[in-house]
Amino acid sequence: MTTATAHALSEHEQKVDRAKLGMWMFLGSEVMFFTGFLAAYIALRMSDPAWPSGHGRLNWPLAAANTVVLIVSSFTMALGVNAAQRNLTQRLRLCLGATALLGLVFLVVKAIEYNDKFHHGHYPSTDLFYGTYFLLTGFHGLHVLGGVIALTITAGMANRFSSKWFAPVENVGLYWHFVDIVWIFLFPTLYLL
């Protein structure tokens, strides 16, 4: 029965279906990628009783502000998907652009933070605290950068989407929420604990 239903879908709908499934599986593999990092982080931290608290060493108010930036960007992203569903091209472009811009703000704040650390002589090689900090936030930052690029491209294509076809918007949205969620884990782990 299920296969019969699948073939009742148009070729186009099937492609959308596949693209979304592919995206979910890609996100599954991304979860495992960050799990590798986090597992290493937990193992290293648990085995060192003198591991310093991020609270005193990192600029947590700045990172908290950045957290708000990412959460708001997830909201604009959701508004974008909604706009696509309702055929509102202009609003879709605006939402995607705003999301990309917020992602960029996040990266700029991150750069300011990194710069400050370098200025004080804190590098990945300084100790394991900074090593894992730069590794985890660095790879998250690279994912944000990838998202900003994807969002910009999607915003440029906005007039091609309609309520009938907006799978790329949805997929970029899924990816963007994932990047957001990773940060929601990283922020308390690195900056507060």
Next chain:
Amino acid sequence: MSAYEHAEHIHAPPTTFFYKYVWSTDHKVIAKQYLFTAFFFLALGGLLAMVIRWQLAYPFEPLPLIGSLLKNTFVFDSAGSVRPEGFNQLVTMHGTIMIFFVIIPILVGAFGNFLIPLHVGARDVAFPILNALSYWLFLPAGVILFASFFVHEGPAAAGWTAYPPLSDLGPAATPGSGTGQVLWLVAIFLLGFSSILGGLNFLTTIIKMRAPGLTWSRLPLVTWAQFVTAIFQTLATPVLASATVMLLSDKLLGTSLFLPAGIHLTGDEPVAATGGGHPLLWQHIFWFYSHPAVYILILPGMGIASDLIATFARKPIFGYTAMVTSLVGIMGLGFIVWGHHMFMSGMSPAVGMAFMTSTMLIALPSGVKVFNWLGTLWNSSIRFTVPMLHALSFVALFIIGGLSGIYMAATPVDIFIHDTYYIVAHFHYVVFGGTLFAVFGGLTFWFPKMFGREMNRKWGFVHWLLTFVGFNAAFFPMHFLGEAGHMRRISTPTEYDFLGHLQPMNEWISWSAFLLGAAQLIFLVNFFGSMGKGRKSEANPWKSNTLEWSTASPVPFHNFDRIPTVYRGPYEYSSSAADGRGDWAPQDAPPDGRGHPAAH
């Protein structure tokens, strides 16, 4: 149904050389790209093994011909003899190449790509462009790994497992731990990325693109095995990616995630500035990927063997549901056994016991498979074709490799035989005796479908015979070497008095290995010769049921004239369903018999 066909939008086949053979999105062409690239690496990895065996049989004697051609390189000194450090690099690259650049690309890249869309009755994989991208990430990975042979001090030397601190310390620790190891890590990272994209592509294809009527319980076991393998690829490989990134960070950014404080090589200066890391952390993360990877290396082989055995026993596979369940069971257990690689690391006995138990449990699904293969063969009239001989060899040798695996899963046994030739014997029985025989079986079986011609059966038989004899002559004695305490990865067994009496056995193994290596030339000549000159093949030369045999040989660009409708399971041989129409019933043959190839 008809609405669907009207909506189907079919692209024209590409006409230019570039789109036809280089940036092709056709799964069949991509499969061949993987296959031929893997053949190159198979030859390279095999030659490395020959040099390894020369050194072990005749330590530090100049290697005739090749030694003098390649003298004063990382591997050979000015006299053309193997350097001790070069030996480590040979072993490292042999393992790395065979696992990552031969077995995985052939099983998944070549067989997966070629068979999955045909077996589900689709025109291509779900994401053809992503599929091409997977290959074009794999090829640079191969080029980077190959390039590491030519950098100063040669390729990586820390084993295919790249254990820190050796892999982490740079050339001061061993030649090849500098640039060579960095290139190794970059190559493995790219390969992992390619593997992840391939895995999610296959998963989507199998889940979403099965032809009408092709339920999960009508899927051929090859494709079931690829499905389970693709889950491993999608969920385990990213962990390898993060491991390589972390080791790269240690080497390039100066972190010390895997380096404890106070490592001294020469002099009083400790090599790691900060320390605090753990070499064991690498082992856990690496094996969390690499043990599932061991199943990536064997499961598709099991799938191939299942299809071949059913076809040539002319019987339905015994216990189809149990075969599928055991595949899934191996996958589930495969994720929780990685610690058995680390019994010697001083892990707590409780943890060791847990890993020992989970490892031994894998004997259950593996045993189910073996008995089902035997059950399929029971009372059948076996056709001893070349593919079938390889499939039967797969079962026989997998039993030996599997049993030695259970034996060494017992922690007390493992402590005794750990890092000896017993381990070398075990995994070669699984990966060569098992998987490579399945690969030869699969290649000789699907060759007509790939190239539209038949391979020479007489030379195919000679190749099988020499390979089977050479393989067992070379690898079975290694069990004895291991029990006698012969260590793995030593360049000079003669340096130890207690190994002195084993040297004749080492020489025997080496000459058997040379025979085994030479036998592969027969295969290559037969393969490439038959591609051009083989007898033209009919659509279904083996009288097999699965969908790929219902279309022409070689498979046309769009795979099927029209998307087939599936009416039955893949193994209906000698059954009442096939009544009066030969002893087989193609999956797309309607119950009333219309559309059967015999009627064409």
